[in-house]
Amino acid sequence: MVRKKDKFWEHVQQLGPSRFKCNYCELDYSGSVTRVKAHLACLTGHDVQICTKVPDHVQAEASAEMNLSASKKKRTNETLESGIGSTSSLGRSIHQTTMVELAAKQDKKSLEKMIGEFFVKNNISFNVIQTESFIQMMKGACAYGQGFVIPSYSTLRTRLIPEAKVEIIEYVSNIKSTWGGTGCTIMSDSWTDLKKRSWVNVIAYSPGGAVFLKCIDCGSNSITAGYLFREISNVIEMLGPQHVVQFVSDNGANYNCCGDMLIGKWSHMYRTNCAAHGINLLLKDIHKHVRWVRKIIDDGKHVVDYMHRHTTIIALMREFTNAKEIKQPCKTS
Template sequence: MVVASLKFLTEMESASVPSHEHSSTTWSNANSSSVRAKCDPAWDHLTEELKNGKCSYRYIHCGKVYEGKGINRMKGHLAGIKGDVVACTASYDPGYRGRNYHALRAPLLREAKREVQLIVDSHRSYWADTGCTIMANGWIDTRHRTLINFLVYCPKGIIFIRSFDASDLVKNAINLSNLFDEIVDWVGPANIVHLVTDNAANYVAVGRILCGKYRNISWSPCADYCLNLILKEIGKMDHVNKLAKCASKITVFIYNHVALQAWLRTRKNWTEIVRLGPIRFATTFISLGSLKEHKHDLQALVTSKFYVESRYVKDKKAKAVVKIILDNQFWNDCHVILHIVSPLIRLLRIVDSDEKPAMGYVYDGMYKAIDGIKKNFKDKKRLREPYVNIIKDRWDT
């Protein structure tokens, strides 16, 4: 890394001054050498020595001594660039020998494993005193294998304990509960107070089986997973899906035409529109919120002299986009949906954050989300019920 960075610095310095300007910059280079000597990172690899009244420099890595050489030539030596100076023969301490293949795959691997085991053992001593939570995270890797990761949380921190390949396993409640039983036995049933999984039907059944077998264990669904499923279900509702498609048409149209982007970027306090993401369900609503913030800018664009006199006016797709932008009902519907989901998105951000424990905020946040929906629709039970039912079905599993 040292060699690569110094080589890059040397090349940058030589490329920064054209050849025909070298003579004109000689005086300024000499004049600024004292400043440069203090700030150039190459000096960190040299030690200054005084011998017979003359200044010389010793390279830390190879031990060679040079007298009166410029910093560029010294960097050339360190970077191994052949030329006026001999390339440095070492990037580390003199006599250092790199580890061979056997050392890397046998002794070093055993040593690394021993260090990890010590860390795990230090956490295990806390489990009996404070209790712990088992967390299971299922996912599919790039080779399409179904993997289940098991982690243990306690106040000291989180420890990864096992990854199980469940590709060939029938993931029903019985098979999964047997797998979870192995993890419970390894951690110690008396040390476990909480089990967290997603809220798929088979995992819910596993939670019931384990809670019935071990009375000291309670089960709860993963808050992050539940919130994403709630947002996914709300996003599938016909009117919400229609709004998302309209929003997508606007952003695609704007970002497919450079002239329109250039005009919008001249607007005061303009920020880029957040576009829809393919994975996280919250991005649908974040994109709607971003678009709503730009409502007046977009309406100013399609009613401006620049746009009216442009070639876009006669385009069929452009006309459809303009119709959406000038439709007040579209913006009113966006406002209502954003008012409904904003507490859920705020809660999702809290849950995803590692800055502070989120458990104290989760239940209060879900209560406020449901209460906010009821207040938003007031006495219109028919309108609020679909949203409330989605939240309750996913959260009260």
Template sequence: MLRGGSRDKLGKALANWFHANDIPGRKADCPYFRSAIKLAQECGQGVHIPSGKELDGKFLDMNYEDMEAHMAKFKDDWKEYDVIVMCDSWTGPTMMCIINFMVYCNERMFFHKSINATGRVQNAEFIYDCIREVVVDEIGVKNVIQIVTDNGSNYKKACWQLITRYLHITWQPCAAHTINLMLKDISCFSEVSEVVDDAKRICTFFYNHNRLHAMMREKIGGELIRWNATRFGTVFIFLQSFWDRQDKFMQWMVCDDWKNNAWKDEADHAFTYDCLLNRRWWSDMELVLNAVTPIYTVLRYMLINKKMQL
């Protein structure tokens, strides 16, 4: 029998557990968490809470067995619907390099395996051996109709060797990676690189001084979105964050806080002032953004769309 305030008591208890273990509150939206709470409500009193040893022991084994059974059903579809193998390499902050393999079949995708490539030369021969092991030895070459990888020359050469040997298999470069390389080429044009370099110089000036950075946040109402050296689409997101605050930047440049700040004698101070009050500079930025927006929109759609896109 529920009493008044029961939901608040439950919420408070769960919040204590979440926050004590540094778990973000959004994890409460996980369907597995919600189903576990619902099952606990159905079980009622008298059921002992599983220990940590049990969770990491027999219950983990039970879930693993369930997943194995689910995977067995998934593998049964391989012969009927065929398989697309997706390969992606990733390097973490500790410079550990992992090559991941995913399998797509009948509108479902599963993680297949990962290979630790740390310390290995990822040339075409090494990539070919990795892909061939997955396609031929593990999945079965008769079940595979397509391989999707990034657009690097090592992957191109490796996949070319494979598809010339197994003619029914096609190779498809990752569309997101291809568009990222297109944006890289676009950023090399002088009309683009000049605007980007100017904006980076201004941004670096702001962020190199704590007080100036704090003043910037106050004047423009937030942060600038920083760029990523390997994700060239982020360069144009960075420019967009400038463009969206054009009026606030210009207002800041003509106020006394800017004219009389502690960095007024630095060269970057004058450079920032000249750029952010220059209508021509803003027009050049608008031209760049208008040129790349259609391409970036496609890239963003592919990266955030949850439905699997081939």
């Protein structure tokens, strides 16, 4: 008969001397209470499938129980190894401290190494480490402490992502509901990725907030005025022309012509050139035609380039500027 001493037997139904059925996902399997805990904790490698419907609090309890059992087993093994080592000529334990143990002792370098390995092994862009969401995630995990249980793949797929999707849909719906009173501005620009592919972004902005509407893959099409007019007209028709009061774009000839064509189709709309792009072109002309400005900017580029080529100098700069970085010039479309 199955022993009932462990509280986790309450989460399964007994079908036989050593066979059970999960109360949540109704999976039929056999084994000891360890398999029950592994199943509920969604841990792989215990010859049992993970539970896809286990409540979060049950999963957290099972995970904590499995971690406690693993820690007890590990301490027992270390004690045995220490005893064996004391009777040998080596006189030391064969246990090697792990990266997680070092991080728990507030070893900053070990934690930084784990973060670096996470980015490299998962092929994640290094720019992600500067995003507010990543920073808040790390701060939240550190503030929660060692008791935090990482969500399982099933929890991420079946609960967290769908909940985030619902929040985004609600956010967009709330903004769109304000367009009847305020209208919205359509903003568009084009850009080229590292593989030389052309894209066109279309964004709607209003006092309620901004909504990313579409990213158009231009493929083999040239970004002509006619092509932009067709694509952006489709977006405006989808939103409802009565909600669009303005079209903002860069100062390129194709966008200027596209804006004129849109106003010709919907006379209530306004066309406005992007102020940031205009300032960018103005500064570019100043750099091109004013010699002393060009010399100062070029000298500044040489200084930045020199500092970033010498790790010692850049380290000193960060030390005396409270870890501030020098913004390097880059190309924009």
